[in-house]
Amino acid sequence: MDSFRKIDIDAFDEDVLLETELYDADPRDPAQVLDDAKAKAAAVRSSLSKGDIPGALTAVLDGAPYGPNVDEAKTLALQTLVTILNSTKSSDVSNIVKSLSQDQQDTLMKYIYKGMAMPGWGDVSGSVLLGWHEKLTEAAGIGCIVRTMTDRRIV
């Protein structure tokens, strides 16, 4: 490729619209986000041992890490979420997704798509994700998928 094609033209634009201006940043400090994610992972483990899937799911979906500089927390949150999804009986999925709030449904959909974009990563299982995706779409509609695509607060 010619070198001029690699020039960052945005650097020459005074009015450039930056990614960070498109959404409200997480007010928490990156270190605190990571601590929160670790605390949640522990809480989820104890919820799971008691068989409380909705409780575990709610814990991980509220205050999910997003934005720059929190990659470690994001990875941990995805790992935690995938564990929950994998340990749910497929017959329970439908009722669980219906019990979530709309914001939680949107966040869950983001994680499902993120998982599907990383085949073979950790415990990610395509068939489990597709099962959840089907039930979640039935409950929250395609609007939920649209919001996953538009939202810049990427988990």
Add this chain to the structure above:
Amino acid sequence: MSAPEVHALGTTPITSHAFNGDRSQVAVSLNSNDVTIYSRQGKEWNVTDTLSEHDKLITSIDWAPNSNRIVTSSQDRNAYVWQETQDPQTGKMVWKPTLVLLRVNRAATFVRWSPNEDKFAVATGARAIAICSYDEENNWWVSRHLKKPIRSTVLSIDWHPNNVLLAAGSADMKARVFSAYIKDVDSRPPPSVWGERLPFNTVCGEYSSPSGGWVHAVGFSPTGDVLAFASHDSTVSIVYPSGPVIYTIKLNSLPYVTLTWTAEDSLVAAGHDCQPIVFSGSAGGWQLVGTLDDTSTSKSNGGTRGFGVAGSQVGRLNSAAFHTFRQADSRGSSSPTSAAGSGATDTELLTVHQNTITSIRPFSGSAEKVDQVSTTGVDGRLAIWDVNNVAELTGKMGALRLH
């Protein structure tokens, strides 16, 4: 329960439509550089005029009901004001264009006359809104720009009834309320919930779309005290500025791209879901009420219902075979569809509009109490709906059919 009046104006997408004051004529842009004016003759709409001056796609049309002037905006970065005048030679009435220099370097995307029809606003891709007013002395339209703090293409605008405030929805995911006060045109507006002193380019409010979608449509309520906007994250938000209190309705369906208020407590929105959806509420909260399009019954066999030309003239020819040929002609579908409209190859939606609704506007009634709304869409159809004819939304997928 009266069915909506449906007219197939063409097979190409309709980008925009605007009726004249007495609703006897409609100006549409059939995805081209020309405006086509249809006049109502009995039950049919016939082409009576074509306005050709733009040299790129027309993006928006507005027809001032009282002064009978049309304004058009186009991707060629220009706007034209069209006035009907008598041709000195033939004595016939012709539409005479006046070029409006917008002074922008990107496409004009949306245009609306102000309520008093003494100025109009043009949304553009140049991160600006051009407010145009008529300069008597020089006999031309001058434009002033609203720029700050717009960061991206402006997709829609709506005037406040006080003729000064302007709402704008933009691709930087924000809906804003500006003052478009022009000294020579406007008298000082009375104080409202949006502010008291309102010099040009005052930002009276800035609201983000909840999940980061482009703001496709904005609208002031009839009193102008409430703002609604629809964005590409499949949400409709209603803003009460004193507070501010914002009610967001997350939808199950695809996003809406156009909306209009029908009363102080209700609005109709439509878009990629192909059907007009009614919302109602007050300062205490808002909810989805239902659809104007009763999708519980199939409309195939089809699509002819109320269609001016095809429906009235073919009579007994309107058989399955005729239907197949017309489908091939109008929609390019070559596979034969069964008369009942079912079968694996059938792609006909259960809604009246067979594709995205691009524009919804009040049709009859007063601003405070709209009785009918008109819609046009990518399927080339014009439909007129009774807003009180609300049916329950069947199925959570909206128009999408799952096999």
